[in-house]
Amino acid sequence: SQELEQSPQSLIVQEGKNLTINCTSSKTLYGLYWYKQKYGEGLIFLMMLQKGGEEKSHEKITAKLDEKKQQSSLHITASQPSHAGIYLCGAFGAQKLVFGQGTRLTINP
Amino acid sequence: KAGVTQTPRYLIKTRGQQVTLSCSPISGHRSVSWYQQTPGQGLQFLFEYFSETQRNKGNFPGRFSGRQFSNSRSEMNVSTLELGDSALYLCASSTGGFTGELFFGEGSRLTVL
Numbered sequence: 001s002q003e004l005e006q007s008p009q010s011l012i013v014q015e016g017k018n019l020t021i022n023c024t025s026s027k028t029l030y031g032l033y034w035y036k037q038k039y040g041e042g043l044i045f046l047m048m049l050q051k052g053g054e055e056k057s058h059e060k061i062t063a064k065l066d067e068k069k070q071q072s073s074l075h076i077t078a079s080q081p082s083h084a085g086i087y088l089c090g091a092f093g094a095q096k097l098v099f100g101q102g103t104r105l106t107i108n109p
Numbered sequence: 110k111a112g113v114t115q116t117p118r119y120l121i122k123t124r125g126q127q128v129t130l131s132c133s134p135i136s137g138h139r140s141v142s143w144y145q146q147t148p149g150q151g152l153q154f155l156f157e158y159f160s161e162t163q164r165n166k167g168n169f170p171g172r173f174s175g176r177q178f179s180n181s182r183s184e185m186n187v188s189t190l191e192l193g194d195s196a197l198y199l200c201a202s203s204t205g206g207f208t209g210e211l212f213f214g215e216g217s218r219l220t221v222l
Contacts, residue, residue, distance in 0.1 A: 033210070042113075042199060042213040088152065090211075096142070096165050097201075097211055099152040 002027045002093030004100035012106045018077050021103045023089030025070040032072045033090040033097070034063050043088065046074075081107050111136065113202050113214035121220045127188040130217045134181050134202030140164075141183040142211065143175060146197040155198075158183055159205050187219075195221045 003026040013019050023032065031050045035043040047056045052067030060077045076083055086102045114133040122128050134141050143155040154167040158177035175185040181202075187194055197218050201211035 035213075040197060040216070040218065042215040043201075043211075045210055045212070048210060096154045096157060096167070098154065099144075101151040 002091060002098055004089055004091055004098060006087075006089060006100035006103050008103060009101065010104040010106070012108060013079055014108050015080060016078055018075065019079060019105070020076075021074045021087050021105075023072045023074070023100050025091055027070065027093065029065065029067055029070050029072070029091055031092055032063075032065050034072070034074055035088045035090060035099075037086040037088060037102070039086065046087075076105075079105075079107050081109065083107055113200060113212050115198075115200050115214035115217050117217060118215065119218050119220075121222060122190050123222050124190055124192060126190050127186060128190060128219060129184055129186045130198055130200075130219075132183045132185075132200030132202075132214060134183070134200075135212055138202035138204055138212070139181055140203045140205040140209075141177055141181065142201045142203070143183070143185050144199045144201065145169070146199060146216070147195075152199070155185065190221045192221050195219060 005024045007022050033048050034046040037043050047063050049065035055064045063074045065072045084107045086104050088099050088102045090097045090099045116131045140159045142157040145153045156175050157165040161177045172188045177183045197216045199213055199216045201213045203209045203211050
């Protein structure tokens with residue numbers, strides 16, 4: 001079955017700094033989703049990447065998909081307190097969406 | 110357009126009891142998926158229903174069951190609760206395609222004492 005590994009598991013950055021979260025798949029990626037979760041709440045869809053080399057941006061968040069490396073990266077530029085939360089990558093495997101363990105992001109003022 | 114609604118948001122049960130959680134999907138969505146989220150295991154897929162039929166199932170014991178009604182609303186039931194069932198249960202709806210975006214509810218937080 002497909003497994004997704006995220007790194008780092010947790011990240012503490014100072015407000016205004018840039019950061020990157022990685023998601024590596026054990027199998028070929030045919031599509032990759034990024035979600036954000038505030039603690040104890042539901043998941044909010046950020047973006048979906050479907051093609052190798054594809055890059056999408058939403059406000060200050062950019063995500064890329066590298067099919068050859070079976071990896072996706074999510075980059076936040078000039079981080080803000082509103083970026084704090086848990087970021088999860090997800091991919092379809094065996095007709096269901098599987099998720100990585102998540103990366104907990106803390107933004108220090 | 111109303112989002113995915115889950116009820117109840119919070120509940121406390123004791124070991125051995127059973128619980129039923131409800132999920133109302135976005136209007137027009139025919140697929141409902143259920144996930145269990147715990148600090149140790151992360152997000153684990155429970156099952157997915159599409160047009161009242163269970164289309165996919167995760168690796169959970171038979172104590173976990175679900176169903177979907179003709180209006181696409183779904184319920185999941187956990188019988189003979191165990192301490193380890195304490196978790197956030199998330200429901201997600203979609204149009205039904207296997208690569209479509211999932212829209213999540215706020216979740217039902219279950220505490221088993």
